[in-house]
Amino acid sequence: MLVLGIESSCDETGVALVDAGGPGVPKLLGHALHSQVRMHEAYGGVVPELASRDHIRRVLPLTHEVLRQAGRSLPEIETVAYTRGPGLAGALLVGAGVACALGASLGKPVLGVHHLEGHLLSPFLGADPPQFPFVALLVSGGHTQLMRVEGVGDYELLGETIDDAAGEAFDKSAKLMGLGYPGGPALSKLAQQGDAKAFALPRPLLHSGDLDFSFAGLKTAVLTQARKLGDQLEPRKADLAASTEAAIVEVLLKKSLAALKQTGLKRLVVAGGVGANQLLREQLNAACAKRGVRVHYPELDLCTDNGAMIAMAAAMRLAAGVQEANRDYAFDVKPRWPLDELSAAP
Structure with missing residues (x-):
């Protein structure tokens, strides 16, 4: 069974083709991605209307590129999947509209997919796919969540951010340091040159006794420190970046370990854009190795939003019968859609 996946929730247009017909995990046949980073850079953040218009321009050329990669044709597609939410309403409507129009023209069924479920299941596309059950750390855009995952569609929320997410803390702190957009990767790169112990930044909710997160206070502390440095910010910027990254990573690490202890599970999945962070991977790998816990990540090029994760999630939901x-072909989108609202009922 060939599943075409279309992702258009924010500022990346992704299309992919997955073969779910054989035994085992579905196989990725081809994927293509266009990032809008350069377009939004001038505005310091995503402009929803511009994002929607760019999705319209990109989605069909990317679809043709994926089919070319896979050596397949449109009539061979058996299911068209798309991101239904959460995300920017206008951007979601582009992907949903194209997917449903394509499905109608081919006479093939369509399926709306939860964006975060796509991230959650994206490690199954890697060389070392996980096995159920596991704890999942989702660190994607405005979402930071810990989930207990028993199977496809069977998710229990263990903890989540009560204000800024980890990705937002990276991006907003980078902006305060004048690192531009997107800030997270720039901050992490600069942090490699700095001293992570240079500034004593807070670790919000680190000892709260629960699995919730909060990063708004850290952002405020970075702002305060930047103002204190004044003219000395530029020569100390790498140290401030390193200290900020260390604070975020320590919170994610300690909360993930607490979730593993609470559930008694020995497998951790890390997914979402922040999951590509090198320091986070190093510290999680080291800490989990000491505890006999296996850690699974998506491939680096599949950490950001992409069509492959949407096609994979659709294929796995269909295979599991959930x-x-x-x-x-009438459709709607859900800009706000908690992952734990997904039902495992067929």
Whole structure:
């Protein structure tokens, strides 16, 4: 069964083709991605209307590119999947509209996918796919969550951010340091040149006794420190970046270990853009190795939003029988859609 996946929730247009017909984990046949970073850079953040218009321009050329990579044709597609939410409403509508129009023209069923479920299941596309059950650390954009995952569609929320997410803390702190957009990767790169112990920044909720997160206070502390440095900010910027990264990573690490202890599980999945952070991977790998815990990540090029994770999530939901594709080509989108609202009922 060939599943075409279309991702358009924010500022990346992704299309991918997955073969779910054979035994085992579905196989990725091809994927293509266009990032809008350069377009939004001038504005210091994503402009929703510009994002939507760019998705319209990109989605069909990317679809043709994926089919070329896979050596397949449009009539061979058996299901068209798309991101239904969460995300920017206008951007979501582009992907949903194209997917449903394509499905209707081919007479093939369509399936709306939860964006975060796509991230959650993206490590199954890697060389070392996980096995259920596991604890998942989702660190994608405005989302930071810990989930207990028993199977496809069976998710229990263990903890989540009560204000800024980890990705937002990276981006907003980088902006305060004048590192531009997108700030997270720039901050992490600069941090490699700095001293992580230079500034004593807070670790919010580190000892709260629960699995919730909070990064707004850290952002405020970075702002305060930057103002204190004044003219000395430029020569100390790498130290401030390193200290900021260390604070974020320590919170993510300690909360993940607490979730593993609480659940008694020995497998951790890390997914989402922040999951590509080198320091986070190093510290999680070291800490989990001491505890006999296996850690699984998506491939680096699949950490950001992409069509492959949408096609994979759709294929896995269909294979597990927790959702059926349909030929009702009327569609809606869900800009706000908690992951734990997904039902495992067929």
